[in-house]
Amino acid sequence: MNMLDRPWVLIAEREISTKLRDKTFVGSTLVMLLIVMAATSLPAVLVGKGSAAKIGVVDDAAAKVVQQASATVGGKGYDVVRLADRPAAEKAVTDGDVKAALLPGTDGYVVLGKDQVDSSVESALREAASTIGTAANAAKAGLTPAELHAGTKVEVSLLKPGPLPDLVSHFVNIGLALVFYMTALGFGMMIAQSVVQEKESRVVEILAAAVPIRALLWGKVLGNTVLALAQIVVIAGASLIGLLATDQAAVLEVVAPVAGWFVVFFVLGFVALAGLWAVAGSLATRQEDLGSTTLPGQMILMIPFFFSVFAGTSAKTVASFVPIASSMSMPGRMLTEDVPIWQPLVAIAVLLATTVLIVRIGARLYERTLLQTGRRLGYREALALEAS
Template sequence: MNDRTLDRPWVLIAEREITTKLRDKTFIGSTLVMLIVVLAAVILPALLAGGSGPDKIAVIDDGGAAVVQRASKTQGGDGYEALRVADQAAAERAVTDTDASVALLPGPDGYVLVGKDKVGSETGVALRAAVAEVGMEKNAGAVKLTPEQLRAGTQVTEKILEPGPLPGYVSDFVNIGLALVFYMTALGFGMMIAQSVVQEKESRVVEILAASVPIRSLLWGKVLGNTVLALSQILVIAIASVIGLTATDQLDILSVVAPVAGWFVVFFVLGFVALAGLWAVAGSLATRQEDLGSTTLPGQMILMIPFFFAVFAGSEAREIASFIPIASSMSMPGRMLTEDVPLWQPLAAIGILLVATVLIIRLGARLYERTLLKTGRRLGYREALALEAG
């Protein structure tokens, strides 16, 4: 310990918070579980989508094989694979034995799709479209038309008036992921802050600390230490996500998410600091671990309601939420991924959140000073405010 640390006791408290958590098996275990969940969420969908290989379609002639090849080409090159068999009976056995998903057999007016208990809608649509294309090209050749002449004027292209930076399903997934990271991290660390304060009160350690260090320094140290830990945990999660995206060849998602990452960190830090002060107050109001259910309820509601807005609300409601303090930490980064958000909006949201964070942390500090050494019974927020006013 040096003189500079003594001049800044909150640094000493922050170091104590960090080293205590890093030795906590529960904290380490929860971080490992979160890493496993993140890796599974990134890797498993890609493995399930691409690990089973192309669907096999049983055929008995070159015509059927040509149709399957056309359908496969439409699906990206490896969607379907023709399984050549000797005759119709062999094709039906391949379907019932699940060697093939369906069979494509010649019929009186084209082809017949044979399935075991049903024909998958995606497979049916792809094969019907391929049969139509191959059949029209064959018929066009009979009247001396080229495939290009046959298709003239039939191409349909798309024009998106308000394109998002990511495909819809990907942007929704990432939007939920960002909101969930903030929600889970703020809730997990918030409960740890409240529990730490109560443990110190129950063991009377807080009285020793308060005799050596200003109470506000205790609060600043807890907020700083847990903010550093939370950011470190998010960094580890981000590294795990990059590893998962690299392993599954999904780096195109990373190229879009990366520019928003800096904004997310700013919103996260401001929102987390404000909430950390409230969680510390929730701990100071309690005298036993059992009291935390009621004292932390407001903090849980402050987190839960914005989370549902960020994930499930419509675009207009989410836009409003992206300017409301705390809610903006979950809504604005997601909007920046899914919409074309003008620069002034995140800047304005950060300004509002910064002012709110300063006000919340100042109020939290006053309540913390006046309730930390109160023992004997649980205090309510109204009573704490009255103590502050007095």
Template sequence: MTTTVNRPDQPGHASRSNDAGRPWLIVAGREIVVRLTNKSFIVSTLVTLVFIAGFGGFSAWQSGRSSTTTVAVTGAAATQLVEQGSAAATKADDKVSIKPQAVADDAAAKAALTSGSADAWLHQQNDGWVLTAKDAPDSAVEAAIGAAVRTQALSTNAAAAGTTTAAIEKGTVLTTDRLDGQQDDSLFIKLASLAFSLLFFMAAILFGQQIAASVVEEKQSRLVEIIATAIPLRALLAGKVLGNSVIAFGQVVLYGAVGLVAVAFTDYSRLLPSLSAAVIWFVVFFAVGFFALACLYAVAGALASRTEDLQSTTAPMTMVLGVVYVVGFTVTGTALKVVSFIPIVSVVAMPGRILSGDAAWWEPVLALLVMAGFAAVTVLVGEKIYRRSLMQTRGKMSWREGLKSADA
């Protein structure tokens, strides 16, 4: 035997790779690959994307649909009214057009309605006009022709009374205005806030549970013993949290981007600038908030000793997330201002405030810093409990025990 035999580790060490110093990267890499190759993850992501894109597509189709209404008329007066109405309707919405169709008599008009070659029939009855349709007339057409009828009648009546339409109408118009110069988009803001809440709630619960499950999987199978002899537990925790955060973050960026593109196709596209800002802030808040939660979920996994224990060890987070979810779209006014600075709640509340335009530039920055501080604390405390409880194999531990216990 030669002396080389006496140093069995040397050839081994020679082949040790460069990432030996960054084992958390290897762990994160595995977490990402496992998640990305998970069929149910891919399917649920695609379904959500289709849902978001579908919303935009449907809205776009709805608003982009151009309609032409054919109105059967029997005389010049009716033709003129329809033409006036058409001009008004097209001015209000260029996708709506109305065109008159001259028919011989009332019977022919009815026949045209029945056969569908005309959508409505404008005719005189007593001293007024009647718009007859097969069923309910189109509201836009009704409004346009109604306005034309009223204008014409007004001008006729005004002439008869020796005055003008303008004189009669003077002072009758009510216009609305807002001091902030904005339009009323409260419904949209509510919906967007709900979307933020829902997205964060779903992603946090879903990925959080996955992190906890993967931690307990390693603990239950004692695979963690093999891993713990190879790398520091801190690196295992870091890799796990990082890998899952990257996936969750990537998913929410994808959803956000598709959502913004979808909104661009809707009537709310004029809100895109403020919505984009809110979405970008949401994504940033999400990243930091999720990181903090991911760490807590990993601890929840370490506290459990079997998959069955997860429900109780993750209960605190589930509860907090439930509150965040509800608070995110129910709280208003001063309360909203306050909660928008509370870590985790701010993920949902602050982007909502940014969207409604009532947050000063420094407010999201401050809220983000507060949450970053919170995340740092959860990472530090979480790492400690994780390390202590992961090697603890006898039964489930409570959070309190996890904090108190000595190293295994």
């Protein structure tokens, strides 16, 4: 079977080659790479800045260790926060009032953290405890090396073990939703503009005479989906570089399993939206019409994006099963929550069914409106048109 038997492949190749020569497309991709690099580096920068970290203690011995650690770490060091007892320390750590708590242990101290203990804090406290303990023990005569280091062991105890700090999880969650939003919106507008340009220049009439109109639609959807996926791969590479450069390799261990799910949700959601964007272009007769014809597509993207970023847990759970919204909400939930496997599978099934329905309706509208060049059409009017 040659290419002439698959005209949609030729259209897809035309879309890809045209976009790769477009300076605006190349420039926007570079800008997005810079944004992603900044977004992956920002959490590490934020964690490393700000006021002095607060460390909770319940006795004078621990306070002395924290003061010793503060003197050795440089910068703003650590502030000692006196707490009544261990329950009070646990509450302070859980509520985020202190970064960690240094409590008496069976053979030294225990560093109490919420979902994890910052490695620099743990290292500084461990070294300070060892220094103070060794100095005290050395003052005693006739001690063995084991006795000399007695009471300097530091253990880590997490109240709520988690793979990532809350700040990093929040940024990665926003990043996944933002990648889908920006990619779908950027490519969507390019699809709509491409259709209008072809209508204004009458190129579409030549193309429609050579290949079926539906082949024009399938080619545009396929070509832009390939380009979008390629852009996602490049963005993923930029994210990898940013994470490794800021010593956040632990983030990759959590994000990697979710990445495959994100690709599935991305492709299905993007294909559905690509059909709508093509219809938005076919309804218009000039570039100025796109403001109104693309508004539904923009709303379909914008509302789920804000839900996936700012909504509460219950709202995000509901949104993760709603088509299109699930492309932004479900990967984020899988990153920050313990989501049962049946939930993303159900969400994918619902999204797949919706994508098929939207593409079928979009194909009918595209056939009926693509060659309508007299004036801008509305969606209701397009639905009422008879197939040509």
